[in-house]
Amino acid sequence: MRPPTNSAAPEGAVGTDVFDLAAIGAGLAFAQSLRDLASALRAGGTAGTAVVQAPPGTGKTTLVPPLLANLAARNPGFGRVVVTQPRRVAARAAARRLAALDGSKLGDRVGYTVRGEREAGPGTLVEFVTPGILLRRLLDDPGLETTGAVILDEVHERGLETDLLLGMLAEVRQLRGDLMLVAMSATLDAPRFAALIGNTADREEETRAPADDGARPAPVVDCPSALYPLTVEWVPAAAGRLDERGVTRGFLDHVADSAAQAHAAAVQQDATVDALVFVPGAWEVSYVASRLRGRASAGTEVLELHGQVSPAEQDLAVSGRRAGGPARIIVSTDLAESSLTVPGVRLVIDSGLTREPRRDANRGMSGLVTVSCSRASAEQRAGRAARQGPGRVVRCYDQRTYGAAPAHVTPEIAVADLTGAALLLACWGSPGGQGLALPDAPPPAAMEEAIEVLRELGAVAGNGHATALGRTLAKVPADPRLARALLDGAAAVGHHKAAEAVALVSGDQRAPGADLTRLLAVLRGGREPASRRWAEDVRRLEAIARKEAAAVGSPILTGTVPAAETVGVVVALAFPDRVARRVPGEGSARYLLSSGTRAGLPAGSSLSGHDWLAVAEVSRAGGRDAAGTGAVIRSAAPLSAETATAAAQQLLTDTVVATFSQGRVTARWERRLGAIGLSSTPVKPSPAEGRAAVARALAAEGLETIGFSGAADALRRRLALLHRELGEPWPDVSERALLARLDLWLGPELEALAGGAATSGIDLTDPLRRLLPWPEATRLAELAPEALEVPSGSKVKIEYPAWSEYAAAQSTGEENAPANAAGRPVVAVKLQECFGWAETPRLVDGRVPVLFHLLSPARRPLAVTDDLASFWSGPYAQVRAEMRGRYPRHPWPEDPWTAKPTARTKARM
Known part of the structure; x- marks a missing residue:
């Protein structure tokens, strides 16, 4: 362990520093900004807030935590510094790096806590955690009494849990003026976060103006970029990147081949160059890595980096090349985009794709979808190649695609399922996020839907605040529906089997069509890291189930459940709206969910043919996987009709x-x-x-x-x-x-x-x-007679228009009709029956003139008019000239005013 030193203390140090910042910050760009940050924090009174804006690789994650520990150490009874990292691998890597630079043992002065793993003790001064860990600590200890400072790293990624922490910690600081709060961002959106966590004036200050709400934006501390020159190459694939099933194999082959060629050329010039390849998900990482192992230069080490590989493999990927070791190509998801620095990387190959959560409210589905990464993400990925020397990025897409990408990442709160977030907010005392200063307000419809789910679970009361059961469910590190299923399922299948199923369902993403019952059998007998992590989750969940099972009262299910259906029962208890039945007559792969959604199973899934399924995950999809339904069942477990109806009763x-x-x-x-x-x-x-x-x-x-x-x-x-x-x-x-x-x-x-x-x-x-x-x-x-008596003595039926006809005629007009003729009552009568009629009749107390359709003896229209006097004085002469030769047996007098009106021929008059 390094002894406490004052050698690189910020201005004003008094010799009580616990970390040697000069030694830790050697060669890191952010060391130049430490004094500015210390001054900004002191300006806030007893303790302040600040936003650090610095590109990835500048050393902010390494240097800011020990700086805050040094500042906190000058106050009696100072607490530890807690640093959030959005991913477990990043939390472990950051803790290991700081401990190594400090010369102390991991878990002593510097430690970490992630789900299922902890390396920290009573003497830990800096602790790296995931956001979920800190959220649950806040629920247990809203004042964070043992914490002196909190650092929220990578806030620009806009993860849902980090957004919630921003709002909740801002409230904590209103009660605890001694709590330092720092948000760190790798992008230029720092003013947004500065406004959210702005300092609250000291309680002793009562002189502010009445209009002042007491909040000031937190100071923003910048760090100059440490980038070396960067060369950008555009190498688009001939085939499309995405199709109905997701990322195309042809595009992944292009990414792998581009990486192999670019790395081979790079190591010929400089053997120390390592490469970092970005693809969207774990399956794509495995596929590209497998192809690279057959195409990369001889002796090249190809490593995988994503959330499903073991901690040891993750640590190996981010630890840098061993002395004298082979050249390396690390294939990674976006977790290496900003929260991790991989030493030795001077070449980046970017697919330009990422996975983001999406929620389909109409179908009741949520999950990850593959989309183009934002331009900000693309720049951060590229910057990874220019941290330690001149670098090169190969973008496997064209400049038009880059220009069409969104500027920033989509905030998770805007597109994700909010059930878990709604429960945390209800436990915090801010139902639906009311009164909480968040970077973006949750969508009202999505939040109301989440609250309704919580009401059905019994987790929130009518006023939106958490019930006792809700607070119990919030202790379970899983979706609230799975948390309730853990407690309900314990009574039906036993504590251990319920914990097994919940740990299985809440684990990492699986390939479409996954059979959870078969996967459970694999994990039970496995010795690989995934099995060990799952077993640890099971132990933790089983302990919670045994302690809290009584909180749910009467169990939903009683009686014996067949061993083959234990997973299905727990899934059905969690998601009764996803119990599915095979659609008769539509093959073995089409299912109807109890929610009304239709979904398909991919070809080759072992679940095909089962009449009933309990679906854990379903997402929108096209192509063969969806069996023509528009959605695909990603994971499920079989169960019988009796068990399905009992679990979703x-x-x-x-x-x-x-x-x-x-x-x-x-x-x-x-x-x-x-x-x-x-x-x-x-x-x-x-x-x-x-x-x-x-x-x-x-x-x-x-x-x-x-x-x-x-x-x-x-x-x-x-x-x-x-x-x-x-x-x-x-x-x-x-x-x-x-x-x-x-x-x-x-x-x-x-x-x-x-x-x-x-x-x-x-x-x-x-x-x-x-x-x-x-x-x-x-x-x-x-007012509206059925018929009209004409001068000949005939009673002619009046044709009244329907309202719809009136509206249509008014909008389109009628050809050869008098002005405003639309919607008029019509009398169709032979012209000879109206001789001498000068005044046009009007209906509805004189409001509506009748429209006459004057007919030939063959009852064909000769004229349309609502002004008989004008017709006899003008157009009649032309009608007479044309018609008298055609109908010589009927009267066509030169003077219609004096002629006798008649319905007869001349011979019968």
């Missing part, structure tokens, strides 16, 4: 479903598990069920399901005109209005249809008369 419903079709009401008694039909039996509908069925059919298909007789249609048209011209009390008889008042005007007929009457026996004329207003209805024949 809250979704069981027994209902009578009545339908009205082809003029008749029929009904069936149906038992359903959510959207899954279990059984169906014909029954006689009750009158209420029949009425509801008819009403639903009419609402869906319209009143034409019954049909309007000629008389009913004519009455409806007359009423439509009166409502249009006079308004109330004349009724609105549009489709929408009639459907909204079915019981008012169609009640007896609905009863008849519900009782089995046929639609053919129902005339809607009398039902429509029930809508007539009294005493105004006595003027119906006067």
Whole structure:
């Protein structure tokens, strides 16, 4: 261990430093910014806040924690410095590096705590943790009484848990003025975080202006970039990067081949050059690494770096080349993008792809999707090649793709399932994030959906605050639904088996179609690191289950569960909406989930053919994997129909479903598990069920399901005109209005249809008369008569337009019609029957002129007019000249004003 020293203390040190910053910071660019950061923190009073903005590789993660430890050590009873890292591998690597530079044993002065692993003790001064670890500490100890400073690293990655910590720790500082808080970002978005964690003025200061809310933005401390010259090459693939199934194998081959060629050329010039290859996920890492082992230069060591490899393999990848060791190519997910520095890397090969969470609210699905990485991420990846000397980045895509990528990463809070976050916020006392200063507010719909899930679990009360059960579930390091399933499942399958299933489901991502029951058997007998990590998770979860199982009260399931269905039972308890049944007649790979979503199994999955599945993960997908459903089952376990209905019994419903079709009401008694039909039996509908069925059919298909007789249609048209011209009390008889008042005007007929009457026996004329207003209805024949007597003595039916016809004519116009002719009542009559008629009749108390269609003797239209006097004085002469030779037996007088109106020929007049 290095002795305490004052050799590189920031200005004002008093000889109590516990870390030798000069020795630790040798060669690191951020050493130049230590004094600025120390001054910024002192400016906040007893303890301050600051935002550190520095590119990856400058040494901020190595130097800022010991600086804060030195500052805290000058106060009596100072607590430890807690540093969050977004990934377990980064937390372990950062702790190992700082301990090595300090010359102390890991776990003594410098340590770490991640899920299932801890190297820290009572004397630890700097502890690296994942955000989830610190969140749960906050719930247990909201004041963080044993902590003197918190550093939130990589806040620019916008992880959901880090965003929550920003808001929660800002509240802690309002109560604890001695808690130092530093946020560190590798991008230029620092002012955003500075505003969130700004200093609260000292409690003694009461002189601020009334408009001042007491908050000041935290100071931002920059660090100059330590980049050497960087060469950028664009090497796009001939084939596309993505298809319906995800990343194409052709593109991954291109990435691997580009990496092999670029690295071979680099080591010919400088044998010390190592390469770092970025691909989006664990499967792609394994695929590219496997291809590289057959194509890289002889003796090249190809290493994999992602969350599923063992801690020892991760440490090997990030520890740098051994003295005299072979050249290395590290194939990694984006965890090496900013939170890890891999020594020796001077060449980066970038696929330009990443995995981000996405939530599909309509289908009730969430998961990771492959998308183009942001431009900020691409720059950080490229910068990894120029930390220790001139570097080179090979981008396996073109500049247009780069330009079309988003500028920054999508905040996880905007796209992820928020159930776990909602529970943490409820336990914190900020239901839904109310009153909490977060970088981005959670989407209201997603948060309300998450809170509703928590209500169903019994985790939150009506006011949104956590119940006792909710606080118990928050202690389980898993999704709240899995946490509840752990406790419920313990009563059904035992504490150990329930813990096994939850540890299995909450583990790392699996390939589509994974059979969880088979995977459990592999893990139980395995000796590889994945099995050991899983076994440790099982022990931890089993201890929680034994301690807290009584918190849920009466168990959902009782009785014996077959051994082959233990995993399926726990999954079904956690996600009853994902219990799935194979769709009969659609092959062995298509399933209907109880939520109503259809999903497919990839070809070759051992789950194909099982009638029932408990689905742990389902995500949107296309192509063969989805079996034409638009979604793919990523992991599931088989179970029987009896077990499925018992585990998801809250979704069981027994209902009578009545339908009205082809003029008749029929009904069936149906038992359903959510959207899954279990059984169906014909029954006689009750009158209420029949009425509801008819009403639903009419609402869906319209009143034409019954049909309007000629008389009913004519009455409806007359009423439509009166409502249009006079308004109330004349009724609105549009489709929408009639459907909204079915019981008012169609009640007896609905009863008849519900009782089995046929639609053919129902005339809607009398039902429509029930809508007539009294005493105004006595003027119906006067205001809108059925027929009009013309000068010849004939009574001609008036054709009233429907409201829909009026609206359509008004929007499109009628060719060869008088102005404003749309929606007019029409009288079609032979021209000779109107001789001498000068004044055009008007309806509705003179408001609406009748539109005449004047017909030939063969009843073909000759003219359309609502001004008879003008017609006789003008256009009639042209009509007469054209028609008298064609119809010589009918009168065509030169003077229509004095001619006798007639419906007869000249011979019969």
